[in-house]
Amino acid sequence: MAATSANAVAAPSAEALNATLTTFFDPAVPAADKVVLVEDGAKQAAVLDQFNTVLQGYPLTADVTKVATVDDDTVTATTTIAGPHGGAPTDITFDEVNGEWVVSDDATCTILGMGRLACVK
Secondary structure (H helix, E strand, C coil): CCCCCCCHHHHHHHHHHHHHHHHHHHCCHHHHHHHHHEHHHHHHHHHHHHHHHHHCCCCCCCEEEEEEEEEECCCEEEEEEECCCCEEEEEEEEEEEEEEEEEHHHHHHHHHCCCCCCCCC
């Protein structure tokens, strides 16, 4: 039986994750403010700035419908990401980092790839 930390963070609600993605997809939010929303965000700052430019011409929305716990510090959110040409459900992974739930590095790269941008590995 695995020991659990007394400081374990509760799994996030769909509403909380939706709020994170809404901010992430808002082109008016500066990239400097988005780095805290993604795992290892500081290394993605320049790409997040480019992503904001993409979002100005191709706005995206997110609707989290289900959150499933993977382990103590990872959840998967079933999310419909929609743009001007429709949407499709996709699973977005969030990791708990320093008490906050952030978009995982892999999920960030997948989303940036939707905008034809390459994340920094």
